[in-house]
Amino acid sequence: MRAAVYHGRRDLRLESVSEPEPGPGDVKLRVLYNGICGSDLHEYYDGPITTRVTPHPLTGVKNPVILGHELCGEVVACGAAVADLAPGDLVAVEPSETCGACLWCAIGQYNHCPALAIHGYNRNGGLAEYTVVRRSMAHRLPRGVTPLQGALIEPLAIAWHTANRCGLEAGQTAAIHGAGPIGIGVCLTLQKRGVEVIAVDPSPQRRLVLARLGVRVTIDPTACDPIAAIRDLTGGRGAHASVDAAGVPASFHAMLHGTRVDGTAVVVAIHHVPVVVPPFDLLMPEVKLTGVALSAHAFPSVIAAMAAYELLYARDQPSEALHAPLAASPAARGGAVVAPAAADGAGGESP
Ligand SMILES: [Zn+2]
Numbered sequence: 001m002r003a004a005v006y007h008g009r010r011d012l013r014l015e016s017v018s019e020p021e022p023g024p025g026d027v028k029l030r031v032l033y034n035g036i037c038g039s040d041l042h043e044y045y046d047g048p049i050t051t052r053v054t055p056h057p058l059t060g061v062k063n064p065v066i067l068g069h070e071l072c073g074e075v076v077a078c079g080a081a082v083a084d085l086a087p088g089d090l091v092a093v094e095p096s097e098t099c100g101a102c103l104w105c106a107i108g109q110y111n112h113c114p115a116l117a118i119h120g121y122n123r124n125g126g127l128a129e130y131t132v133v134r135r136s137m138a139h140r141l142p143r144g145v146t147p148l149q150g151a152l153i154e155p156l157a158i159a160w161h162t163a164n165r166c167g168l169e170a171g172q173t174a175a176i177h178g179a180g181p182i183g184i185g186v187c188l189t190l191q192k193r194g195v196e197v198i199a200v201d202p203s204p205q206r207r208l209v210l211a212r213l214g215v216r217v218t219i220d221p222t223a224c225d226p227i228a229a230i231r232d233l234t235g236g237r238g239a240h241a242s243v244d245a246a247g248v249p250a251s252f253h254a255m256l257h258g259t260r261v262d263g264t265a266v267v268v269a270i271h272h273v274p275v276v277v278p279p280f281d282l283l284m285p286e287v288k289l290t291g292v293a294l295s296a297h298a299f300p301s302v303i304a305a306m307a308a309y310e311l312l313y314a315r316d317q318p319s320e321a322l323h324a325p326l327a328a329s330p331a332a333r334g335g336a337v338v339a340p341a342a343a344d345g346a347g348g349e350s351p
């Protein structure tokens with residue numbers, strides 16, 4: 001079969017390799033769709049980062065390795081001891097293989113398993129005609145969820161877990177810095193939960209996408225001070241929670257300083273340069289700063305939301321009442337902030 005094999009930095013080869021076969025507890029998939037993640041680009045340009053030049057302790061896999069961890073496949077064969085999947089089933093792949101025996105696995109926080117191996121980095125992944133996963137990594141898709149949607153479940157599971165880390169309730173406000181696939185997924189997930197979303201991204205195209213997805217308050221951080229704009233929009237207090245989904249020092253600082261007293265700041269982006277944080281900036285506002293380690297138990301929730309047309313087919317627009325607490329921002333005068341009234345014209349149909 002053909003596969004995209006990563007040999008090292010800037011060395012990705014389309015090769016003919018032998019087809020993998022399922023061992024006991026494994027499932028063999030014909031890959032239908034496989035997304036390319038920002039992490040894949042970092043692995044290509046700056047790696048090895050997540051791939052290994054020595055054998056992974058759980059899988060024994062080292063480079064060269066087939067990339068691809070955001071995938072949907074059709075079951076073509078099941079190994080011994082797999083009785084609850086059958087050829088023809090569509091599955092989304094949760095790319096985490098864990099030891100199943102450590103403290104973290106035992107208490108359900110398997111995303112913290114010290115032996116965790118990631119499909120497409122520490123196991124041969126989905127950028128191939130066929131791939132083999134552990135049964136525990138395969139989530140069967142219900143009728144109505146398409147293979148293309150199936151490949152989006154992995155990044156949306158990260159977004160779902162990020163939304164959980166925000167710890168918000170309906171009616172509260174979140175500021176999302178960065179509108180790449182994860183940032184957009186966080187916006188959609190929080191909106192589905194009734195949270196008011198303020199999205200910050202310098203790209204006009206991305207802000208347009210956000211508006212079309214029903215995100216009604218967007219900020220261009222190159223045209224105004226996003227911290228001041230967020231404070232304007234929240235009665236001077238800042239967001240209840242903020243997310244850095246951009247991964248640059250400016251987005252980190254905007255996340256931290258745009259969060260209200262006792263609020264939560266969540267880093268999901270991977271940073272490549274250190275960020276200097278004066279501890280005083282945490283001390284006085286008593287902001288809780290935290291991170292996101294992949295996801296845990298999020299796949300079934302995302303699949304259920306997709307099957308119910310609540311994610312990616314979010315046609316039910318948030319109500320006016322939900323957005324009432326957002327005041328008009330002075331920064332909106334320059335067009336840097338699209339507040340609820342202005343976004344109505346740009347929004348509308350889902351893409
Ligand atoms: Zn990814």
Ligand SMILES: [Zn+2]
Pocket residue numbers: 098099100101102103104105113114115
């Ligand atoms: Zn473990």
